[in-house]
Structure formats: structure tokens, C-alpha cells
Amino acid sequence: MSNLITIENIVYLASFGLILIGLFIVFSDKNLVKLVIGLDIAETGVNILLVSTGYIQGKTAPIFSRTGLKASQMVDPVPQALVLTAIVIGFGVTALALALVVRLYQKTGTLDVSEIRGLKW
Amino acid sequence: MAFSMLFILPVIGIVLSLIFVKVDFLKNLINLTIFGALVYFNILLLNSVGETFKLPFAFLGQSLTFRVTYLALYFSLMINGISFLTAIFSWRFMRERENSSLYYVWWLTKTLGMFGVIFSGDFLTFFLSWELMSWGTYFVMVQRGGAAAKASYKYLVYAISSAMVLLAGIVILYASFGTFSFAELSKAYSNISTGMLILTLVLFIGSFSVESAVFPLHSWLPDAYSETFSPMSSYLSSISTRLGTYGIILFLFVIAGVSVIDRLQIIGAINFRYVIGVFAVLTIIVPTFTAVFQDDAKKLVMWSGIGQGGYVLLGIVSGSALGIGGGMFHMMSMLTFESVILLSIAAVEYRTGTTNMNKLGGLIKKQPVAFIGLLAGIIALAGIPPMNGFVSKWFIYRSLILSGYPFLAIGAMIGTLATILAVYKLIHNIFLGQLREEYNGVKEVPFDMQLPIWILIIIVWGSAVFPGITFSLIAKIQSSLGLTPVPYSLNGIATSAGDLDMLVVSIVFVAGLVVAYMVYLLGHRRKHVIQYDNYAAGHFLNKDIPYNYNAHFYAGMEHIFEPYRKKIIARSEKSLAALTGTIGDYLRHIYTGNVSTYAYYIVAAFVIGAIVLGGVF
Amino acid sequence: MVNPILLIIIPLATAFFIPLLAIVWKNGSRYLALLAALANVLIGIKLLPYVLEKPIHVTIAGFKAPIGIDLLAGPLGIVFSLIISITGFLVLIYSIGYIRDESINKYYTLFLLLLTGSTGMVLTNDIFNLFVFFEILCISSYILVAYNRDEHGLEAAIKYLVLGSVGSLLFLIAIAIIYLKLGTLNMADISDKFDALGGSYRMMVVVLILSGLGVEAAIFPLNSWLPDAHSSAPSSISALLSGFVIEVALIVVMKLVYSVFHAMQVLNALAVVGVITLLVGEFAAFRQENIKRVLAYSSIGQVGLILLALSINSKAGISAAVLQIINHTASKSILFLVSGYFILKTGSYRYSDYSGIAKRMPVSSLLFVLAALSLIGVPPFLGFFSKLQIVMAAAARGSTFYVSLVSLVLLGTIVEGAYFLRIAQVLYFGRQQDTDSGWLETGNAAGIDMESVGNAPVSAVIPVLLLGIVVVFGFLFLTNLNGVTGSIAGEITRALSLASLF
Secondary structure: OOOOOOHHHHHHHHHHHHHHHHHHHHHHOOEHHHHHHHHHHHHHHHHHHHHHOOOOOOOEOOOOOOOOOOHHHEOOOHHHHHHHHHHHHHHHHHHHHHHHHHHHHHHHOOOEOOOOOOOOO | OHHHHHHHHHHHHHHHHHHOOOOHHHHHHHHHHHHHHHHHHHHHHHHHOOOEEEEEEEEOOEEEEEEOOHHHHHHHHHHHHHHHHHHHHHHHHOOOOOOOOOHHHHHHHHHHHHHHHHHEOEHHHHHHHHHHHHHHHHHHHHOOOOHHHHHHHHHHHHHHHHHHHHHHHHHHHHHHHOOOEHHHHHHHHHHOOHHHHHHHHHHHHHHHHHHOOOOOOOOOHHHHHHHOOHHHHHHHHHHHHHHHHHHHHHHHHHHHOHHHHOOOEEEOOEEHHHHHHHHHHHHHHHHHHHHHOOOEHHHHHHHHHHHHHHHHHHHHHHOOHHHHHHHHHHHHHHHHHHHHHHHHHHHHHHHHOOOEHHHOOOOOOOOHHHHHHHHHHHHHHHOOOOOHHHHHHHHHHHHHHHOOOHHHHHHHHHHHHHHHHHHHHHHHHHHOOOOOHHHOOOOOOOHHHHHHHHHHHHHHHHHHHOHHHHHHHHHHHHHHOOOOOOOEEOOEEEEOOEEEEHHHHHHHHHHHHHHHHHHHHHOOOOOOOOOOOEEEOOEEEOOOOOOOOOOOOOHHHHHHHHHHOOOHHHHHHHHHHHHHHHHHHHHHOOOOOOHHHHHHHHHHHHHHHHHHHHOOO | OOOOOHHHHHHHHHHHHHHHHHHHOOOHHHHHHHHHHHHHHHHHHHHHHHHHHOOEEEEOOOOOOOOOOEEEEOHHHHHHHHHHHHHHHHHHHHHHHHOOOOOHHHHHHHHHHHHHHHHHHHHEOEHHHHHHHHHHHHHHHHHHHOOOOOHHHHHHHHHHHHHHHHHHHHHHHHHHHHHHHHOOOEHHHHHHHHOOOOHHHHHHHHHHHHHHHHHHHOOOOOOOHHHHHHHHOOHHHHHHHHHHHHHHHHHHHHHHHHHHOOOHHHHHHHHHHHHHHHHHHHHHHHOOOEHHHHHHHHHHHHHHHHHHHHOOOOHHHHHHHHHHHHHHHHHHHHHHHHHHHHHHHHOOOEHHHHOOHHHOOHHHHHHHHHHHHHHHOOOOOHHHHHHHHHHHHHHHOOOHHHHHHHHHHHHHHHHHHHHHHHHHHHHHHOOOOOOOOOOOOOOOOOOOOHHHOOOOOHHHHHHHHHHHHHHHHHHHHHHHHHHHHHHHHHHHHOOOOHHHHO
8 A cells, every 4th residue: 555655656646537537627617718727727737747758766867066966866857848838838839828818808807618619521 | 547547536626626616618628628638537437457556665564455346446437427428518508606716626625535435455544534525425425505505504514424434334333453454454354253243234235225315324315415506416316326236236246245144044935135125125116116206306316226226225125136237227327317317407406497297397498308318207207118227116116026136126116116206297387387487488408518418318329228238337347346247238138038139129119119100100090289288177277367286286195194204213313312412421521510529520530540559469 | 861850840930939029020830830741751851761771779868768758769769750840841831821810920839849749749759748749739839729719619629628638637637647557668678578468557557548638639528629629620620630640649648559559359359449539420420510610520530440450460551551641631721721711701601601602712622522432442642542442451351350340431421422522512502402302402592692702812722732732642642651551550569679779
């Protein structure tokens, strides 16, 4: 039992929880802004998953700040680079989404996804 | 040389017609020359039977092959002969017609495709040419626009479906035997499995049935053929449909072989050929009865032409030397009599501007050549001596009875009854009866338009008196296909099963006419009257009283048949289109427009994918 | 030899230079973008002979694979960058006349970013880098879909964005799993190590990537954004989106499946999905009246066909699929570009309102019909040969499974022929009236004055004509094309390995 409750598993659980919560909002919420928020939450979950892949217990940040620190004492830096990129992309997408939502709201006066169905079939 | 000219000349014609698209005279001259040259090179080609040709480049690792066979030559002679005559007729007829600037381009495209179909030595070449031919047919018909566009669209849907079925058949054969070549496939068929045989038979015969307008896949034909320009109506009706029959002959006799197909015994003596025969008889009966009720001359001929195609098919599937010979001969008969009938109608249309029989009548003195052409044509169409339709039908009936298919023969004879009714309506409503006021000034068409009609009349009659000329080629075809050749002589046939001497028949017939004319001359009871000097039901009629009993010519008969004319085919076509539309509409409703639903689709697809693919990793 | 990385750098750098240039020369962006696309075309042509012999492997910033990010310019990479840049170049010519509003700089910047993203996707050999290029592609296309700033464009863009983001999420999870389990992002390295991974992990990765990238690749049922986005975007952008964006995503997915994940087990399922996609697309288009939606549904159908061909698991199938992609790119671009001017000139999206427009716009209408015929697969156009090759490749597998899939494809073709030729007849002969008399009613209900409809400008006709040459005369170069597509098929079916890179 105790070996199940490792820090990795907690992180995985948290990230998948966040992904599911985010997706659930995308499925169920009618408000476009909340939908974008849902996407953002799901993305945070993925980012946590991504950054956790490089984590090695008991190692330190991969920065050559202190003298005498060897590479073998550091965590994997690649996922951190990846997650930074992913965050930036996510930020861009969210900003764009909100901009589009604002524009659409100006045009249609509604944020309800079940009403924004000018294009179908 | 002669062979490659058959393909090079149409291409030259297409290019030149595109260049001189605005110069009518030059365009006509070039194309007439090309069609004439095609006839010449085709005759030259008679010396090179058995030669094979290959395109200089391979395609998909397959070379495109052609071969010259007697069967192909028979078809190409028919195609080129009728093209040349139609081209002569078209020169004046097509002058200053709207939407006809690419007339020759489409015609030559179609011709090219037809040559490819008949000379091809493998299914890849065949399919490519088949597509070219079908699209050529489509453009020939659609170019006139208006009602022709709608009718051609129907043809197109049929043709695409047929081509796809054909492609499926070809691909299945390729998948099983790894070859497209006719020669190799024919070897492979000798020990083919029954399931495969049935599958390919249904696919190929079904596909070719569309082009050859076999019941119930014939409904596209009458509108599509008759709405286009009249010379093309004549051309299409006389030869285009027969290319479908070529496909059937190719599959039955060249690829599969009769002995292989006859292994499929359905019940007792009923084999697969008999099934096709039943469809052929239905093709004779149903469209011919429909023809009786047509008001448009061209449509009437088209409907009865479908029926004539049924006779061809019936002869071919009978399997005996007589029957196949008769079926082949009937193709030639059809070619000439359909063409002479429709060109005569076109001559009438050229002067009067209409083919609606309710608006015509009494043109016999105004357009005597057209009348004689039509008369010769309908005598042949109805299978009455001394015209070539009689010879072919005699062969077909005889073979059916001898081969023990009396029911098919009776069915075919029922069709003849309706044919006679239909053609009588045709000649009566156009040429007999009261002349309409507005056509008083109508003249005979000029000589260049009469010429093809005269030539065709001579062929329709001459080929009946001397059927041996045609049968000499047909017998060679039969030998080359491994069938018993028909025992022919120059003027008929002499077998233990019965003789036919057309020379005697013709002499008797002519003698009968002479006797009748003498009686007429001796009678002293003739008086020349004008056409308006007429009476009906005891009343005198002059030209102020229009006496037009053309409309609803067979009103009584129509009344009897009305409850049986359910238009099942037309309705099922509509339902099929509606069904496709409905399926499409349902499928479109997957795209609901709601983005949450769409997101749900993605995750659902992921989950289903994981479940389905979980097992295979 | 030119460095293939220029294929990415040139449009990227130009994209960022355009706003600067706009300060001094407002309309300069048009020509600068054209120049960038032309440069890409030339580089692609220059590189093609080299890569056909041996793929070029480029390490960036001196870090060797598998540590550094690297590019692998094989036949697939270069041929697709050529497809992208040639289509991009021609659409840029078209845009000169078509895009005529104030903010053209944004248009061209995004346009070039779209080219960058898609070129990067086919060239990269690093899976996270692939994700980055994928996002560049996605974000630029989200904005371009909404470029007209009308209600429909915005709505379509938001839907596209939401669905695209869900797709990227799945993709990113797959990357996380790969890195977690294999500790590498280099595709060649992944390919070497992937088979050692446990079955459930392999399944997760493959399914995540398929459903993630599949959103952009328009695989059913992940393609629900497509009809909206492709029909609401400006026509020039629709031409790009339908022309190469979905195909690039599709070919990249299949490259991953074949040469990186060696997941041949999924191919049968994908073939079925392909045929479903095809049927849904073709049938859905049958009763659609909005011309751009018809074309969008037809794109779905074509994607299905391509997916089926790519899933045949034979070189012949993949080679035929690439040929079909080339044909689809050319034909569908023509269709969208031409319909762009139909819409512009008549102001209507309904094709039944274009009755008899062929007399007014003869060249455009002719090319529309030719492209439609090629998509249906009529000889001698390129589409016939690609479709025939697909059908033959499927039949050559010899199983009943593939033969039945092929017959469904042929059924789809009939439907496709029916709706495309209906449009063609409307263009030439007027609207068809389904009355019992069977006569056509020419003229149109919307009251559009056909007399005022003029020819499309030269800038629109030239690119369409050039694409038309590919479609009509492509068969003359069939042997060469098959040589190229065959080497792409070879590249896809060969498993990538780190050792082969050096």
C-alpha cells in the first residue's frame, strides 16, 4: 500500500484529475468563457504531467549555480524546457480564444454554445 | 499504320476542331475528311487481323495492348460507316445551331473511346477507353443544354455507377489472377470457382447492361438520346448502345466462354444464358409497348430501339450458330434502319422545326425522300421482308425455337406486335393524314442531306437481299471466338433446319408489288385529289376544318394499358436519389454545430479507439 | 547543397519581417511573402534530387541526435514542403487580388506562419518539435479562419480552436508518456526503443497520437470542425486548409504509425475508419447547397480515401495515397479558389444561384469542372490514376476485407460524381428543376444579375490555370511522379533508426 503513495503517483493522479475536470467542463458547460477556462485547466493538468516526467527524487534543479554540482545530481532539464514551451503555447491559445470570444460576443450577443450554431450540417 | 491512323486521325480532328472552332466551313470539311479517311483505313485494316499493338509506354507496370480481331473490325466498320454518313448529314443540319461549337470535338472523343473499347486487348485499356467513351457520350448529349442537360445527367449517374461496377469486376479479376490481359484471363476462366464465376458474371453483365440499355437499366436512354441534336440522336441510337452489347459479347464469349457459363445450371435446363434471355425478352416487350404511347417521333424510335437491342441480346445468348449470327446481323440491321429512320425524322425536323408528331402530318408529298427513308426503315424495324430486319429476326426466331426456348420466342413476337403499332403511328402521324397549314411551304431537304438517307435505304434493302456479304464477316467472327460459324450463302442460308433464300423472298415480294400496281393501274378507279379533300364519318372536310386525329393516336389502347403503366423504374430512381439524400442528411446531422458535442466526439473516439485497439497490442 | 532548415527559416523570418516592412511600404508584404514562398519552392526543387538518393539529416546548434533537435529531410519532407510552398505561392498570387482590406500585413504574416508550421511538421525528426510546429500551424489557421471577422468565421474559428486544443492536449499527453517511458523525444530514437515498451503503453501512445493529430488530419469523427472552418474561411485560406494542411497532418500521423511506432496492428481499423470518413463526407455533400460546404465535405471524403490508401500497408498503397494527395491538393485548391470568385461575383454561397455563370466566367468554370472531374477520378486526369492505383493496391492485398472496402469506395465515387456533376451542369446549363415536365428553369431565384458578373482578375486566373496544368497534364509525368511517391512510400514503410541517420 505504501509503495502506491509515491510522489509520482500523487502527481499523476492530480494531473489526470485536472485533465478530466477540464474536459468535463468542455463537454458540459454552455458558457464559452468557461469552456476556455476548462481547456486551460486541462492544459495545466497536462503540463503537470509533462514536468513530472523529468522529476527524480532527491535531485536538485539543473542549474550550475553552485560549484561542485554534477549533472548526475540534477533532475532532467528537458521536461522543464518542454513545459515552458507548452505553457507559452497554452497562453497564446487562451489569449486568442478569449479574443475570438469577445469578438463573437460583440457580433451575436451570446456566449451560450448551444445557441452559437450558425454553422451546422 | 492503318491501325494507328484510327487513333491518330480523331486526335488530329479534335485539335483542329478546337483551333477552327469559329470557322464552320473548315471545321465541317476537316471532320468529313477525317470520317472518310477513317472508313478507308478501317477497310485497309481488314488485312491485318490478328495483329497486336502496344502503346510505347507502360502504365502501372502494365502495358496497354490492342489487338485486331474480326469482332472488333465488324464494330469499327459499323462505327466508321455510320459516322461518315452522319457527318455528311450533319454538315448542313448543324449549321448555325446554338451550343454546337464543340459538336465534332465530343463526337470524335466518343469515337476515340469506342475504338479503344473494341480494339483493346486487356481490361486496363478497355476501362480507360470505356470511360473515355462514356464521357464522350455524355458530352455529345449534354452539349445542347436545356432538357438535354437534365436527361444527360441521368445518363451520367447510370454511367458512373456502371463504370464503378465494371471497375470492381476488373479489380476483383486482377486481385485473383494478377492480370488484365484478355488472353490470360480467358485461360484462367477454364477452372474458375463457381462463386467467382457468378460474382464476375453479375458484375460484368450488370455493368454492360447499362450501356446496352437492358431492362430494367434502360430508362436513361430515350430522353438522353432524343434531346440532343438529331444527327447525334441517330448516331447514338444506332451504334452507341451496341458498345454495351460488345462488352457482353466480350465477356460471354472471349473472357468466360459459353461452356464455362453453362456450368451454372440454375434449375433443370435453365442456365445463366436463359436468365439473360428473359431480361432480353423483357427489354423487347416493356420498352416497345412504351414506344406506342410516345408523342415525340424521336422518343418513339428510341423506345422501340431499346426493344431492338433486346433482339440482339436474345440472339446472342441463344448460343447457337444461327442465333449468334442473327444477333450479330441484327446489330448491323439496327445500325442502318435506326439511322435511316432518325435521319429521315431529322430531315423533317430540319424543315419543320419539330419532332412532335401531334404537330406534324401529311408531309408525304412535301418530303418524299424522307418518307421513303422512313418507310424503308420501319419495314426493317418491324421485321417485314424484304428489308434486313427481317433476315436477322428470322434467324433469331428460328434459333430460339430450334434451341428449345419457345417461350422466349413467343415473348419476342409479342414485342413485334407493339413494334408494328408504334411504327405505324410514326409514319402516319408524320407523313400521312392532313397536311397542316403552316407546312404548306415545306420543301424536300437538299441533296447532301438526302444522300445519306439514300445510301442507307440501299444498304437496308441490299443487305437483306444479299445477307451473305455480312454473314461472311460474322462467320469469321464466330470461328475466331471458337463457335460454330453460321452456314450462309450469298443470298441466304441453307441448313437441314430450314432454308432462307432472300433473293427468292425479294423477287416474290417485288413481284407481288408489281401485281398490286398492275391491279391498281387496271382498276380505272383512281382520281387525284388534294390532301384537304377529305372526309370522315360521313362528313366532308376541307382545309378550314382541321381534322387532326394524330393526337392520342392509340387513345383506346392507352386507356387499356394505363393501369399497368406504373412507372416503377422512374419511381425507384427517384426513391434511390431520395434515399441517398436522406442518408446524406442524417450523416450531416452528426455535425450538430455544438462545439461541446464535437469535443465529446474526440474523447469518445479516443476511448473507443483504446477499447478496440487494446486487444491488438 | 542548400541546408533544408532554410525551408523553415525563410518563411518564419519573413513572417516577422513583414510588420516591420509595413511601416515603410504598406503593400510590400504581398511581394515579400511571394518572394519567401518562391524561395522555398526553389530550395525544394534544388534539394529534391539529393533526398531521393539519401535523406539529409540536419543537426541544429551542434547537438547531435538524440540529444539535440534535428531535422530529417527525406523524400517525404521535401516533396511535402514542395507541395506546401507551391500551393502557398500560387495562393499568394491569388491573394493579391482577393485579399483587399486594411490589415493585409496580418494576413501575410499568418499565411507565412502557416507555411512554416506545415513545412516544419514534415521536416522535423523530434516529436516535441513536431508539437511546436503543429501549434504554429494550428494557431495561425485559427486566426486565418476568422480573418473576415464575420460571425461565421468567428464561430468556426472558436470551434476549430476548442477542438484543436483538445487534440493538442491528447498529443501532449502522448509526448509525456513517451518521454516518461523512453526518455527521448527523437523520433529515430523512439523508433529504436518503442518495441520494447509494454503493450498498454504502446496502445496508449498510438491511440493518443491518432486521436490528437487526427483532429487536424480530419479523420472521422474528429473532423467536426472541418466543414465549418473550411467553409467560413476566406476562400484562399480554405484552399490551403483543404489543400495541404489536413494532408500534412495525415501523412505525419501515418509516418509516426508506420516508421516510428511500427503499429501495423491498427491499420485495419484505420482502413475501416477511412472508408467511414469517405462515405460520411460524400453522402453529407450530396444534399448540401452551400458550395463551400460541399467542397469541405468532399475534402472529408477525400481524406477518407487517402487514409484508406495509407492504411493498406503496402508500398503501392502509400505511393498511391501520396499521388492522391498531390491530386487533391491541386484539384481542391482550384475548386476553392474558383468558388471564391463565384461567391465574390454573385454574392451567394448557394451553387444553384450560379446558373449559367460559365458564359460569364468561362476559364474559371472550365477549371472548376476539370478539377471536379479529377477528384471524381475521370481519365485522363491525375485523379483517375491515383484512384485506380489505390483500388488496385487494395485489391492486390487479395483479401475479402479489402475488396469490400474498395466496393464502398466505388459507391462513394458514384455519389461524388453525382453531386459534382450537378454543380457542373448548373454552371453551364442552368438550374435543374425537378419537375415532371423535365424542363430546366434557367435563371435564378436570388435575383442575381448575371449580366454584371465579369471575369475573375488575372491574379486569380493564373494560379488556377497553373494548378489546372498539374491536374490535366499530370498523367504525362506519371512515371516520374510514381518514382517520387514510391520513394516516399519506401521512407514511410522503413522503420526509422538512429543508426541510419549518421
